[in-house]
Amino acid sequence: MDWKEFIEGESGRHGLSKEQMETLLETLCSSTDAHTSQKNIADKFNISVPTVKQRMGEVYKGFERTFPELGKQKGAGKLRLLYKNLRENYSQISQPVVTPQASNSSPYPEEFISLIKNNNKTFCGRRFVFEAFEQFISTNEKGYFVLVGYAGMGKTSLVAKYVYDHPEVISYFFTRDYQNKPEQFLNCIRRQLIDRYDLDNSEEDNLPALLSKITNNTKFSGRLVIVVDDLDEVDQGKVGGRNILYLPKTLPDGVYFFLTRQPSNLKTDYYNLNKDYLNTDLGTPVYQFNLTDQRHIELHYKDMTDYLSYPNAQQNQLNSKINHWMKNHNISRETIIERIAKKSENNFRCLNYLIQDILDDFYQEPIFNKLTPALSRYYQTHWEGMEIQEHEHKLRRQVLLYILVYKNGCQIPIDQLDVIAGEEKCDIEDVLRDWLKYLRQETKFGKNYYTIYHSNFIEFIQSQNTMESNRPIFQTINQRIKEYLRSP
16 A cells, blocks of 8 residues: 555545645645645635645544644644654554565564464554553563553554564464464573573573573674464463573573463452463563553553554445445444444454454444354354363353353352352352453452453353353342342
8 A cells, every 4th residue: 555545545534625635645745744735725726725724634634533742733733743653553554564584584483473463464553551561671681571451452553553563573373273282382482592692502492591692692783572462372281380481580681572361360359360380580570561450551542543444345345335324324434443342342453353254234224233143153163162061060151150141240249149140259259260361350349359351241141041140040039149149
């Protein structure tokens, strides 16, 4: 996509008229010094300079929802600011596609090239995460930076973007269809480090030995970043207090790990579901950056709304659908996009499924109050992962899940789950630990609750025959819940 095509796409998604788009294109695309003069534009379109100024004023207003700082800028600085922001966004999508080389000289591990390339096709935003990681590096001599977020929040795309932009880093991506043992991780990392630093006699070295050799290597620039995505997929068995992947407790200066995982520590006074095995010695910091923190939700939400108007073929189809709804239902583009983002619950994976169902005409109106076929297929994988029907203790799981989604969740405090379920505390804890990736912890009126992390998934669960409330066991559970809720 060239610069002109990008500006045309941005004009469309910001609701500019044809005349406004033409004026913006002429301003930004007709001169090597970023913009041409208003008089030249007026002469070309046979209009007055005040008309050019009026059109550009409307352009700035159109872009204010994406770049709110435009509303505070005065004078000629508005154009410079708009140009700067658009150029930054354009640079994120206009980088050349990485073509794997025939030899081992590719900057990325061969098994991850497709993953890295595919996740960069429509990557959008998340600058606040990259800035946080760079801040971590600038203020620490070494350490672990752990990006935490629920499944589908875009963690893999985010680190794939970082690897794409920084081909000097070492990387490993855990996927369900790829090897997920610690020894397989070490073999891949070792191979990359040996190739990168020309290490001799290192084919059997463990990770601490490799890192020690590298920091004493003449090719070491003073910084080594190792990206490891999706620690939740690691199959390490019972670690017995050892770090996940046997990551070193002490790192050499200049060595940083950029890790991603789902929330893994829902420890309370009643249940300890901790799976976060990453302990370090003093001097090797561990910093968790949680995408689910309220302070990041607004930034994440803005990225989602920007992503909804991302200039590619699929989004052009989506824009056509949105324009159709705007015309037929007298509703603004911003309202429609807000509804789509809200239905997606800050989850990029859900958003993509929802977009697909919109393009397949599942929704005839911009009212997203039904669970779509694509989202249902996605949540079916969650359902199977929770082993609701196949586990040897499936009834225990069904009862606990029924409690968690009762009246859309968060009705029963954590310390009452075993009482309501009629199960031993340790048995409830075992199930909850298996379901960590699907749980969210909330606090209301001084009490802690677990609920399922997506309301869309709760809707899917409640639609399953297994979870029908007229089952005798659930009628008993209903009575216990009602008695608890009526108690003082």
